[in-house]
Amino acid sequence: DxxxxxxxxMESNEEEPVHLPCNHSTISGTDYIHWYRxxxxxxxxxxxxxxxxxxxxxxxxxxIAEDRKSSTLILHRATLRDAAVYYCILNSxxxxxxxxxxxxxxxx
Amino acid sequence: DAMVIQNPRYQxxxxxxxxxxxxxxxxNHNVMYWYQQKSSQAPKLLFHYYDKxxxxxxxTPDNFQSRRPNTSFCFLDIRSPGLGDxxxxxxxxxxxxxxxNEQFFGPGTRLTVL
Numbered sequence: 528d529x530x531x532x533x534x535x536x537m538e539s540n541e542e543e544p545v546h547l548p549c550n551h552s553t554i555s556g557t558d559y560i561h562w563y564r565x566x567x568x569x570x571x572x573x574x575x576x577x578x579x580x581x582x583x584x585x586x587x588x589x590x591i592a593e594d595r596k597s598s599t600l601i602l603h604r605a606t607l608r609d610a611a612v613y614y615c616i617l618n619s620x621x622x623x624x625x626x627x628x629x630x631x632x633x634x635x
Numbered sequence: 636d637a638m639v640i641q642n643p644r645y646q647x648x649x650x651x652x653x654x655x656x657x658x659x660x661x662x663n664h665n666v667m668y669w670y671q672q673k674s675s676q677a678p679k680l681l682f683h684y685y686d687k688x689x690x691x692x693x694x695t696p697d698n699f700q701s702r703r704p705n706t707s708f709c710f711l712d713i714r715s716p717g718l719g720d721x722x723x724x725x726x727x728x729x730x731x732x733x734x735x736n737e738q739f740f741g742p743g744t745r746l747t748v749l
Contacts, residue, residue: 559734570639570725570740571678578735614677619734621666621690623727625677 531615536630539605547600547629549615554595558617562589562600565628566611574600574613605633638662639741641726647747648716656711656744658726664739666732667709669701670725672743678725684709685732713746721748 532550539545551560562574575582575589577598582589588601602609614628640659648654658667666685670678682691684703698720700712713720723743729736 557734561737563738570727570743571738572740573737576735576737621668621683621685621729621732622680622692623678623738625679627677 531617531626533613533615533626533629535627536632538632538634539602541607541633541635542604545602545605545609545631545633547602547613547615547631548597549599550597551615551617552596554617555619557619559619560589560591560595560598561616561618561623562587563614563616563623563625564609564611565614566608571614571625576618605631607633607635609633639726639728639739641724641741641744643744644742645745645747647749648713649749650718651715654713654716654746656713656724656726656746658709658711658741659707660726660728660739661707662728662730662739663706664728664730665706666729666736667703668727668729668738669699669709669711670727672723672725674722681711683732716746716748718748721746 561576563571565571575587577589590599610633612628612630668683669681672678681695702710723745725743726741727738729738
């Protein structure tokens with residue numbers, strides 16, 4: 528399975544934008560780029576996914592590099608409720624192979 | 636609201652005593668998954684069902700089994716729990732299995748083995 532690399536942790540101030548990077552240099556043509564997040568003591572929650580083009584939804588934006596070897600999850604205005612572990616996952620089938628993710632700390 | 640429900644939220648069992656965790660969904664999704672998440676680790680897929688077809692991950696221990704009697708329900712059976720099986724067990728669903736399908740997770744069942 529193609530792997531992803533994310534920073535272990537990041538910190539942001541409340542109401543500021545957050546850019547969470549992910550490297551996936553061995554991505555294959557059939558891999559979708561998914562982002563999930565997991566708040567403390569909860570199950571993972573879907574955030575966004577894309578294949579080649581940038582994507583926007585009510586939660587976040589996903590910027591995908593032209594060569595697809597990296598992507599960035601953008602939270603436009605971080606809130607305290609956005610503090611979570613964010614997982615970048617390549618998915619071409621059933622299994623979500625979670626890596627270690629990025630632990631996002633949001634400070635008031 | 637359509638959702639994935641897991642019961643119980645907390646389960647305590649004794650070493651070697653069989654335990655069953657349950658999951659139900661109101662999303663009418665074809666695929667149901669069981670993940671194991673140990674403390675401070677990422678979730679790890681144990682197996683999944685596509686309709687009634689069972690698919691086991693290669694490294695899932697034989698101690699773990701699953702049943703899906705109908706579309707809505709899926710059970711995780713741990714035949715002889717060991718101390719190393721203490722973890723959060725997460726159930727998830729997706730409409731189909733292709734890579735673009737998002738997975739919907741339940742809140743998890745935290746299993747303690749004494």
